[in-house]
Amino acid sequence: MRIVVTGGSGALGSLVVDEARTRGHDVTAISRRTGVDLATGDGLTEAVRGADAVVHCASNPRKPGPVDVDGTRRLVEALGPQTHLVHVSIVGCDASPFGYYVAKTKAEEILANAGVATTVVRATQFHAFAAMIAGALTKGPVALTLRGLAFQSVETAWVARRLVDHAEAPRPDGFVRATDLAGPEVLTGADIAVRLRRHAGRKAPHVLGLPAVGGAMRSFAQRTNLPGGDVETGGCTFDEWLATT
Ligand SMILES: NC(=O)c1ccc[n+]([C@@H]2O[C@H](COP(=O)([O-])OP(=O)(O)OC[C@H]3O[C@@H](n4cnc5c(N)ncnc54)[C@H](OP(=O)(O)O)[C@@H]3O)[C@@H](O)[C@H]2O)c1
Numbered sequence: 001m002r003i004v005v006t007g008g009s010g011a012l013g014s015l016v017v018d019e020a021r022t023r024g025h026d027v028t029a030i031s032r033r034t035g036v037d038l039a040t041g042d043g044l045t046e047a048v049r050g051a052d053a054v055v056h057c058a059s060n061p062r063k064p065g066p067v068d069v070d071g072t073r074r075l076v077e078a079l080g081p082q083t084h085l086v087h088v089s090i091v092g093c094d095a096s097p098f099g100y101y102v103a104k105t106k107a108e109e110i111l112a113n114a115g116v117a118t119t120v121v122r123a124t125q126f127h128a129f130a131a132m133i134a135g136a137l138t139k140g141p142v143a144l145t146l147r148g149l150a151f152q153s154v155e156t157a158w159v160a161r162r163l164v165d166h167a168e169a170p171r172p173d174g175f176v177r178a179t180d181l182a183g184p185e186v187l188t189g190a191d192i193a194v195r196l197r198r199h200a201g202r203k204a205p206h207v208l209g210l211p212a213v214g215g216a217m218r219s220f221a222q223r224t225n226l227p228g229g230d231v232e233t234g235g236c237t238f239d240e241w242l243a244t245t
Contacts, residue, residue, distance in 0.1 A: 002026045003167055004051040006075065007058030009033055011126065012088065015160035016055050023164060031058060038071025039063075045078045053167035054079065056087045064103030072107040076114045084171040085118045086163055087111055091180050091231075093122070095224035098216035117171045121163060124182040124227060126156045127241040134192035138205055143197070147209035148221035149189035151238075152182040158235030180231045187238055199242050 003020045007013035008029020020027045028047065030036040036043040038058050048054055056075060060067035072087070079085060089108055093101040111118045125133075130153035137144035159181055166178060187195075190207040197205050212221040219225075 001052040004028045004048050004054045006030055006056045010057055012156055013057035015157050016163050019160050019164045039066035041074045048078050051083050053084045055163050055167050061100045064100050068103045069106045073110050076116055079116055086166045087120045089120055089122045091122045091124045091227050092224040096219035112175045119166045119176045119178050121178045122180045123154055123159045125151050125153045127153045127238050134189040135196040138193050141205055143193035143205040143207045144210055145189035146221055150186050150223050152186045152226050154183035155235030180227045182227045182231050182233050183235055184233050184237055
């Protein structure tokens, strides 16, 4: 198959590229560094021409409007009728007022109404992202964490494998939302802060839980980022991932 990966230089996209190449597909990675800009549309139509599948991993969390929302619209308009779009989104994005998640929800809505063959796959936070958030406020012997914060974080490479599985599957007849993807276990922010410290060979920190301030923090404190009923779990655990870092 001819597979194009948007955001093919990113954390997830580069693993999708590797996996699809390993399976013998003809793969093109696109992003600004290959001359394709979703925020302007430069190079897009040529890049996706003739693709059997496009796995859409490009994103700009700091400026999601032009890339995640308008860029997704541009991408859909550039696709030929034979192309299956596999789009990665975030578990619980529609339950949070966090600006980036609002943009991810808008992108899903664009796809739901675009009339093109699309599979939307939501994943939970990747292990590296959960580690960054939960470890950000550990200073000296104290770790500050949002009270209630928890992750069911997932191995990025496993998500990449499942996205390639979707790209290889028969093209759906319109818009499909696939089963959500998540890692094998739920860990609190405190659990992760302690694991990170121990991994660094230091004593477990004293963890202080802070109350949420504002709607975005409240939604994380209420664990809207955790999957609901219909979820497929897989990939390595947080500890197994941490051991590889
Ligand atoms: N990180 C997580 O925990 C997580 C969890 C669930 C779902 N996801 C979703 O997974 C996807 C990939 O996330 P990631 O963490 O792999 O992101 P990432 O590492 O930040 O990669 C983003 C990619 O987008 C490209 N990009 C940015 N702006 C662009 C533009 N204007 N035009 C074209 N390409 C552009 C970047 O390449 P250039 O800089 O070369 O343009 C890069 O390849 C996102 O949709 C994200 O919402 C992430």
